[in-house]
Amino acid sequence: MTQVTVKHMWKEYGGHVVLENVNLHVGDHEFVTIVGASGCGKTTFLRMLLGIEAPSRGEFLIDGRPLPGEPGPDRGIVFQRYSLFPHLTVLQNLLLGLELKDAPLTGRLFGAARRRALDKARTLLAAIGLEAAANKHPAQLSGGMQQRLSIAQSVIREPKILLLDEPFGALDPGITADMHELIIKLWNAHKMTIFMVTHDLKESFALGTRLLVFDKVRIDPQAPEAFGATITYNIPLKGQRSAS
Amino acid sequence: MTQVTVKHMWKEYGGHVVLENVNLHVGDHEFVTIVGASGCGKTTFLRMLLGIEAPSRGEFLIDGRPLPGEPGPDRGIVFQRYSLFPHLTVLQNLLLGLELKDAPLTGRLFGAARRRALDKARTLLAAIGLEAAANKHPAQLSGGMQQRLSIAQSVIREPKILLLDEPFGALDPGITADMHELIIKLWNAHKMTIFMVTHDLKESFALGTRLLVFDKVRIDPQAPEAFGATITYNIPLKGQRSAS
Amino acid sequence: MRRLINRRPGRGGAFGLGLLPFILVISAYLYYSHQRLEANPGDKLLPAPASIGAAIHRYALEEDERTGDYLLWTDTRASLERLGMGLAISAAIGLGLGLAIGVVPYLRASAAPFVAAVSLVPPLAVLPILFIAVGLGELAKVTLIVVGVAPVIVRDLAMRTAELPTEQIIKAQTLGASTWQLVLRVVLPQSWPRLIDALRLSLGSAWLFLIAAEAIASTEGLGFRIFLVRRYLAMDVILPYVAWITLLALAMDRLLRLVRAKAFAWAEPGV
Amino acid sequence: MRRLINRRPGRGGAFGLGLLPFILVISAYLYYSHQRLEANPGDKLLPAPASIGAAIHRYALEEDERTGDYLLWTDTRASLERLGMGLAISAAIGLGLGLAIGVVPYLRASAAPFVAAVSLVPPLAVLPILFIAVGLGELAKVTLIVVGVAPVIVRDLAMRTAELPTEQIIKAQTLGASTWQLVLRVVLPQSWPRLIDALRLSLGSAWLFLIAAEAIASTEGLGFRIFLVRRYLAMDVILPYVAWITLLALAMDRLLRLVRAKAFAWAEPGV
Amino acid sequence: EKTSFNMAWTIYVGWMPWGYAEQSGILAKWAARYGIKIKLTQVNDYVESINQYTAGTFDACLMTNMDMLTIPSAGGVDSTALIVGDFSNGNDGIVLKGKGKTLKDIRGQKVNLVELSVSHYMLARALGTVGLRERDLKIVNTSDADIVAAFAASASTAAVAWKPQLSAILKNPDAQLVYDSSKIPGEILDLMVVNTATLKANPKLGKALVGAWYEIMALMAKNDAAAKAATASMAKASGTDPAGYAGQLATTHLFATPAEDYAFVNGDALVNTMDLVRKFSFEHGILGQGAASVDAVGIQFPSGRTLGDPRNVKMRFDGSFAKMAMDGAL
Ligand SMILES: Nc1ncnc2c1ncn2[C@@H]1O[C@H](COP(=O)(O)OP(=O)(O)OP(=O)(O)O)[C@@H](O)[C@H]1O
Ligand SMILES: Nc1ncnc2c1ncn2[C@@H]1O[C@H](COP(=O)(O)OP(=O)(O)OP(=O)(O)O)[C@@H](O)[C@H]1O
Ligand SMILES: [Mg+2]
Numbered sequence A, B: 001m002t003q004v005t006v007k008h009m010w011k012e013y014g015g016h017v018v019l020e021n022v023n024l025h026v027g028d029h030e031f032v033t034i035v036g037a038s039g040c041g042k043t044t045f046l047r048m049l050l051g052i053e054a055p056s057r058g059e060f061l062i063d064g065r066p067l068p069g070e071p072g073p074d075r076g077i078v079f080q081r082y083s084l085f086p087h088l089t090v091l092q093n094l095l096l097g098l099e100l101k102d103a104p105l106t107g108r109l110f111g112a113a114r115r116r117a118l119d120k121a122r123t124l125l126a127a128i129g130l131e132a133a134a135n136k137h138p139a140q141l142s143g144g145m146q147q148r149l150s151i152a153q154s155v156i157r158e159p160k161i162l163l164l165d166e167p168f169g170a171l172d173p174g175i176t177a178d179m180h181e182l183i184i185k186l187w188n189a190h191k192m193t194i195f196m197v198t199h200d201l202k203e204s205f206a207l208g209t210r211l212l213v214f215d216k217v218r219i220d221p222q223a224p225e226a227f228g229a230t231i232t233y234n235i236p237l238k239g240q241r242s243a244s
Numbered sequence C, D: 001m002r003r004l005i006n007r008r009p010g011r012g013g014a015f016g017l018g019l020l021p022f023i024l025v026i027s028a029y030l031y032y033s034h035q036r037l038e039a040n041p042g043d044k045l046l047p048a049p050a051s052i053g054a055a056i057h058r059y060a061l062e063e064d065e066r067t068g069d070y071l072l073w074t075d076t077r078a079s080l081e082r083l084g085m086g087l088a089i090s091a092a093i094g095l096g097l098g099l100a101i102g103v104v105p106y107l108r109a110s111a112a113p114f115v116a117a118v119s120l121v122p123p124l125a126v127l128p129i130l131f132i133a134v135g136l137g138e139l140a141k142v143t144l145i146v147v148g149v150a151p152v153i154v155r156d157l158a159m160r161t162a163e164l165p166t167e168q169i170i171k172a173q174t175l176g177a178s179t180w181q182l183v184l185r186v187v188l189p190q191s192w193p194r195l196i197d198a199l200r201l202s203l204g205s206a207w208l209f210l211i212a213a214e215a216i217a218s219t220e221g222l223g224f225r226i227f228l229v230r231r232y233l234a235m236d237v238i239l240p241y242v243a244w245i246t247l248l249a250l251a252m253d254r255l256l257r258l259v260r261a262k263a264f265a266w267a268e269p270g271v
Numbered sequence E: 001e002k003t004s005f006n007m008a009w010t011i012y013v014g015w016m017p018w019g020y021a022e023q024s025g026i027l028a029k030w031a032a033r034y035g036i037k038i039k040l041t042q043v044n045d046y047v048e049s050i051n052q053y054t055a056g057t058f059d060a061c062l063m064t065n066m067d068m069l070t071i072p073s074a075g076g077v078d079s080t081a082l083i084v085g086d087f088s089n090g091n092d093g094i095v096l097k098g099k100g101k102t103l104k105d106i107r108g109q110k111v112n113l114v115e116l117s118v119s120h121y122m123l124a125r126a127l128g129t130v131g132l133r134e135r136d137l138k139i140v141n142t143s144d145a146d147i148v149a150a151f152a153a154s155a156s157t158a159a160v161a162w163k164p165q166l167s168a169i170l171k172n173p174d175a176q177l178v179y180d181s182s183k184i185p186g187e188i189l190d191l192m193v194v195n196t197a198t199l200k201a202n203p204k205l206g207k208a209l210v211g212a213w214y215e216i217m218a219l220m221a222k223n224d225a226a227a228k229a230a231t232a233s234m235a236k237a238s239g240t241d242p243a244g245y246a247g248q249l250a251t252t253h254l255f256a257t258p259a260e261d262y263a264f265v266n267g268d269a270l271v272n273t274m275d276l277v278r279k280f281s282f283e284h285g286i287l288g289q290g291a292a293s294v295d296a297v298g299i300q301f302p303s304g305r306t307l308g309d310p311r312n313v314k315m316r317f318d319g320s321f322a323k324m325a326m327d328g329a330l
């Protein structure tokens, strides 16, 4: 059960208002897609959910409690790039989350615990179709393979919330269909709440159970930074939940 | 008038046959789109046209004469990334080709010559919609703006042949439509022959006057590198020539 | 409690924290100095602040009886001239040779192994040959800096030139660039910020070689003074001189960084 | 005619070209040596190859009467031990402090300015204090190397640690990493190849400090021998020693490069 | 009670016997006789060895009379010259380029030498003999390690140096020796210096050092096979061959017996020498910044005479241990 609530939230950088008066309630196991013009604050919104940015005013609640001020294993993230660990193989990249969980001191598992973790990682690896590349390093993978791994990596600790910031923006169009399938499969398997920013409206309709549109409602042509964006549309969709 | 002819051309790296027995004739002002599986030798084919790679056997002729063994101003190139000069502004990036042409010693133009070159560069800049960014550096541009500039840069010296290697692969889907328009406009304005590699079959049909499909005709499962790819389909298309 | 990695000091806090180790070192100095001076009031190793102050006054604000100079300033000027000249020549060599090696494959094949070997020759061990070749004057000191610093800069610039994306080099050629134009319009302009980085990295060893050179044969200069007064363990002079050298080096480092940020904004990582 | 930039020598050609400058330098040496020896057969500055050969024979292949050692080998062992220890300690400090400064903002605020200042203090100028602090034994030589080399490595590693993409650090935290786990599993493993790079860059100055240290207090070592015979201008001994040092340094450089390529293939630029 | 002592030594002709004393076990034998241990540390940088002695790292150290006055004694470390081992008798020299040149020709030249060292002192003394002063020439401070190569450079024309560098310089066919320390015998002294407080508290240290020293002096004086072997070993340790070392010894007046040493430190000549040295040091500002006058540092002689401030005696010559050796009381 994960509820995300935002109440009268504002975000400013110095005098520059990025987001103003954002209100939102998202229930359990939703797939929220977010669209909006470039620079309107979508990434900023995700960064606040992640805990690496604090709202200037207002409240940001998860299950009624204030958001922790730093990232944690309950909220996973997939960036457009760079979030794989180049020194670890594909399998090790997946394993890492499990090792960090159960080995606070050494960060490594041994014996039976390791075998259990390996089983879990291998299952997930099969789900994303990367078994053959298990022992390669990220730099040896194509962009699509890297992003598949990145998604798998961020769900292995079964976060309550998964954040995706234009995860397919850097991929060849042909590959995105596979990725959509994968993300829906994982979303259904792990029953988490997903927030995904995208530039592709079609994608947002196809995947989401709820579409958020960020836009400015007030514009001062003399001072474009005086007013921020807010959620102008909050549209429930049918999404792919039925597919589960 | 530009004719590209390839006769019985093979390309091998050590024992690895990449291309085998390629034959091709491309007439003036064609828009050739190239598709094929990853790793089948499309980029290698462009590199040979560019002159940075030599065929192992066979002939590669432009207007009946052997291809020069190094890049030159008669053949332009647009890479997926990295081909802008980070230390030059947008305008200077465009200007460079003209300066290199007319100032062999200093690489810079002055006085009337410079004004003429500036006029030409500004016209092109307007055509790609980047006037407002004329004095920015590439790192300050979005991916789409960079790629538009890169295309304009490579046509400013009016090459007879323009080579494009997945020029839109790294761009947001929404932007590619604009880019298609731009490239067709330039192709018609400068009457050059274009070779474009793409992963997107739809794109290849929409833009090309001729579609080449690279594929292996013989496969030895024991030695996947024993046989190379060749042109399995060479399909004349209607393309957008009519739009000119 | 947030993770250590996510906790950041405020501006004032950061400033105080930055000062802390300096205060600690100075306090430790004062403590040991006091202890030694209690035991032997004539001790010269860790002089009292007052003695250091007096020495600074003598060297910076009083004319030297023998020469009529303000020693600290004559020394500083002499050293900075040598250092500036040495760095300028090293930069010129580094830029010229480094670019050439990075760009021209034939030159790379010929010069790169030699430069790699030369950069590892300990220059102080072959001083005699240096003296014969360039004499004992100012030139010798500048040369020692150049011999110590230039090969490193050459290697660095050659490596970084070779790291330029091939796509750029090919693109320039499709725009009709000759080798000369390529160097002039594409490679050289992108090398300036790298040269500044290389110079900043070499500052430490440049000072080292300067001091070594001045210790060998000279009549003025910061290194000369330190070695001269070392003959009678005048730490009251040596310590302020060392602090002054460190300050000068820091100032040069900051200046180079500033020049890079202002003049080559396109090359700043943040852009 | 293709552009200069597009012409590449073959394998054999590259080897020959690489040898060329060495041959030129050796020829120039032979010429000047011959000239000087014609003018003064007792000249010691540029000894004839035969004298150098004899000196090598004496030092490398004959037992020393006094000690029964083969001097070149005892010197080499002593110097390499000191160098190895100095580099190892510098690497340990560089890794520990550099990582900590790069990762923990509070430590960065506190230590970074101090390390920047310390890395610019010329160590040779504060020798007396150094020797009082650590004595004049083996420790002193190792310490001088550490003082000269470690701050540079610390700065380098701190900078490169801070350059790790923020995305990685955030990602690790969303996987539940504590600061300690982050260092252990994400930052440290990625620092090894960078440490090797930093060590390679420091090799030159490490040798410099070793030679300086051995010239001040020791009874064996490559730097000591050069210092001892320098007073007689015995270039017939100095030149082969310098060549030997250069060779050792080159070998260490290549070895480090090899280790990096083999053990940290994922960090090689070509992958 | 302190039973272990540290002593520094530097490679120099008159001090090589100390290296031999350790290597041959003679020093250990004498130390054992008095139930103490003496650890010898070889410091290659001469000035650094004195600095370390002054800072307290060593109980004993080898140095010249002038450096003793200007470094430990001016630095407030009360020190005793336990043994006057030798004086330079041609071991230091002034060299000009050009055969047939004389000392007067030095006028207007750049002179390479270790500034503020005994070379500098000897130059000042030499200039006095031909009516020149320091301002008539230009002194270029040159490190002793590099002075041979410096003189070989074509631009340099004059140098002051000690052996072995002096010998290497004189090998230059153009080099002309115009003055050497044999003209001022007994003024440049090589001393075994011990911290006065340590010596007072531990006379055993003095006895062991003096005993070992004169045993080796006696051995070297015999001129037999054992003596040859000893000097050959010293030659090797100083990086040269027996002939080269003999050349250095020839211009070094070693006091072969304790009696000679005793007579020397009790003589008037030493007082006059030290007076010259302290005046030179004061004029060149190396008596320390606290030194308001030439008398700032007191120097005491076995005869009971003192130079300078008698309440601030920091430099002492001692004959008592030599006397014991003379009398066979060790
Ligand atoms: N750390 C910061 N300091 C100051 N301004 C910032 C900061 N981070 C973001 N901004 C500003 O906030 C605004 C919103 O940025 P944000 O990255 O959230 O946009 P976005 O909607 O994700 O855009 P895009 O679609 O281009 O990714 C931008 O105008 C940006 O300049
Ligand atoms: N310099 C080279 N040395 C050896 N093999 C090479 C070299 N360049 C390319 N190859 C090989 O040639 C084959 C074709 O590569 P190429 O880059 O032309 O493929 P592509 O069709 O462009 O693939 P993609 O769609 O992934 O870009 C690949 O198997 C590649 O490994
Ligand atoms: Mg964004």
Ligand SMILES: [Mg+2]
Residues within 6 Å of the ligand: B042, B043, B044, B165
């Ligand atoms: Mg390709």
